[in-house]
Amino acid sequence: MAGTRLRRLLTTAALGAFVTTPAVAAELEVIHWWTSGGEQAAVSVFADEFDALGGDNWIDTAIAGGSNARAATMQRILGGDPPDAAQFNISRQYEDLIEADLLLDLTELAEAEGWRDFIRPAAILAVCERDGRIFCVPVNIHSWQWAWASIPVFEQAGVPLPKNIDEFLASAPKIQQAGFIPFAIGGESWQHSGAFAVVLLNSLGRETYHRLYRDKDPAVARSPEVRKVFETFRSLKQFSDEGSANRNWNDTTNLVITDRAALQIMGDWARGEFALAGEKPGVDYECIAGPSEQPYLSTGGDIFLFPKQDDPEVEAAQLKLASMMVNPRVQALFNNAKGSLPIRDDVDLSLADACMQKGLALLQNPDTVVGDPINFVTEDTNGQIQDLFAQFWADDSLTVDNAQEQFAQIIETAN
Amino acid sequence: MIAVGVGLYVVGIGYSVALSFTNSKLLPKFDTFVGLANYDRLWSTGRWLISVENIWLFGLLSIALNMLLGFLLAAFMDRRVRYEDTFRTILLYPYAMSLIVTGLVWQWMMDPGLGIQSAMQNWGFAGFSFAPLTNPDTAIFGVVIAGVWQGTGVTMAILLAGLRGIDEDIWKAARVDGIPTWRTYVFIALPMLRGALATAFVLQAVSVVRVYDLIVGLTGGGPGIATEMPAKFVIDHITNRVNVSLGMAAATMMLLPIILLIGINLFIDWRRKAVAMRAAT
Secondary structure, three states: OHHHHHHHHHHHHHHHHHOOOOOOOOEEEEEEOOOOHHHHHHHHHHHHHHHHOOOOEEEEEEOOOHHHHHHHHHHHHHOOOOOOEEEEEOOOOOHHHHHOOOEOOOHHHHHHHOHHHHOOOOHHHHOOEEOOEEOEEEEEEEOOOEEEEEHHHHHHHOOOOOOOHHHHHHHHHHHHHOOOEEEEOOOOHHHHHHHHHHHHHHHHHHHHHHHHHOOOOHHHHOOHHHHHHHHHHHHHHOOOOHHHOOOOHHHHHHHHHOOOEEEEEOOOOHHHHHHHOOOOEOOOEEEEEOOOOOOOEEEEEEEEEOEOOOOHHHHHHHHHHHHHHHOHHHHHHHHHHHOOEOOOOOOOOOOOOHHHHHHHHHHHOHHHEEEOHHHHOOHHHHHHHHHHHHHHHHOOOOOHHHHHHHHHHHHHHOO | OHHHHHHHHHHHHHHHHHHOOEOOOOOOOOOOEOOOHHHHHHOOOHHHHHHHHHHHHHHHHHHHHHHHHHHHHHHHHHOOOOOHHHHHHHHHHHHHOOHHHHHHHHHHHOOOOOOHHHHHHHOOOOOOOOOHHHOOOOHHHHHHHHHHHHHHHHHHHHHHHHHHOOOHHHHHHHHHOOOOHHHHHHHHHHHHOHHHHHHHHHHHHHHHHOOOHHHHHHOOOOOOOOOOOHHHHHHHHHOOOOOHHHHHHHHHHHHHHHHHHHHHHHHHHHHHHHHHHHHHO
16 A cells, blocks of 8 residues: 555656656637537547647637637637637638737748648638738638438438439428428528528539629629529428427437438538447438539638737747647547548548548549638628528528529628 | 716717727727618618517517516415415516526427427327427517516516505405405506506516527527517627627617607606696796
8 A cells, every 4th residue: 555655656756857847838728619529529639639749738618609609709809818729610700800910920830831732722721811921720621512311211212312402302202201301401590501502502513603602793693593592492491390490400410310301411510420320321321422413512611710919938839739730640630530621631531431531532623622601701791691591491471582682682792 | 976887888888879880890990980881781681670570579569468467467466365475486486597598498398399289289189289489470479478488477576566565445445335356456456556567667678678598599580580689680790790880780779769768758757847846836
């Protein structure tokens, strides 16, 4: 007994002698919204790896819900008590922070490490840049362009898996007759606008889609192709179920997992739910890229930014964290846990499943990679679009013509 | 002290109103004034128009139901029922609950697959249907139900206190005159409750104007944007949507009816005083 205690004392003393702790260790508070099971596993990779670098500590502030977390970060920065690092989407959500000069400039680090050479596609770094300076670090790529299908439901309904939305709409009545919910969708407005954007991109193609959102060309918004998307979206509604109002995305995914619904349009983060439920791609469920014969991959995802602090110790730790996040080994561990695609090519993804491999293949071809709308429009405009699509989904008295005109006006006044 | 307090409020309000004429996005900036552009956009935004319509509907219905049910319950309690304390606690309890919790509880109650509808159907009433929140046309009534459930108790408590303050002799006199009990309540007690009614009304009106958490908990503004409210519009725009000036324009619009109410109040006070002065001379 006494021996153990003595040994423990000695070990502690020895550790104390060998570990060289810097004079001041910085505590980095990081705000993020990764709270579900898979997400927590992923963010722990960052936290553990950062702590293992020695000296500084990761202080975790997880806030459920992206919009809540972003609002908290903004309010704290404005209130003069900024966190040391914070998560945002690959988007324009933080451009005002850059403009107000509230963020740490990462340009020197980025140039020393050659971020511009290995981060691909270039568009995901472009959202961090302002006048050639870099203010944030992309950590992963998530794409909306996926449909998740329950193979048993399609088999029991006696229809083949759809290759695109039109095929799905054609077979949906049969699925309904077989007693299943053909189209699973929830009640949150981002689910509606996300699904709408998926159908829109498949129908318009890359060039026209970019003209719409990047160049804000209202003529595209008024085109017959966009009108058809509004009509398609409305016809999808009759194949959804009564409980869809108020349902969140993962409960909706669960309908597909438990073979009560046939198909859900949802970003690639849905894969985590299937994996968690022990489902196998190709056997229990299928991930349909697009859903289209010529699928695109949209580049959403997450970035971290580092609000300015006056303490040089903290600033050094912030730069250390930024550098660690793009490290190929950390990228591999993190993205494997998260189920997202890495921001660089030289990453070992031996654990990637069939769906992830499909995504990686699409990412290799620059012609199939498309920016998410939020890469191009402000949160303000994005909010208007979300409101419109959510209203269009719920309210049948809003006609296609009226909705399309409102959409065109939003695009027209967007900046 | 009072001057500082009032000053802070006035400066705060003035600052917000001034912001609504700028094009501030994330940070308050006073370098570019855009006139009424934010108000223009506000009144052509479908979501704001729906919010305004909703708050009138929600306000009128929920205040009316609250006052009616609150008075009925207070009269019922006033009859010296047995276990009055227990009833009072039960009825007042919802008011002690956070509106987010109220919202979530009612969301489950009104969920077609989990709540009252599925319970009734499982008990054999196959045709029973009660799922107001799934339909954009009826969702606002679901919000009213939850709001009334939450707020009736406090109206009852205030009116009950008022009723208990009425002199016993008045009841005895009414009984001697052979006036039925219900008429005594409606024509004698109710007018004497003016102060209590005004207090209950003001409390309800304030909770209507700032209704936010109930919506977030119950519907998130949906289905679609069918149950959006002005306060939610303001908060969404000054936080996530990074458009402080538009949010402040909306906040200024919310201030108008309140200023109007205060104005009417002051006018009534002033008239009453004027009448009293004239009577005295």
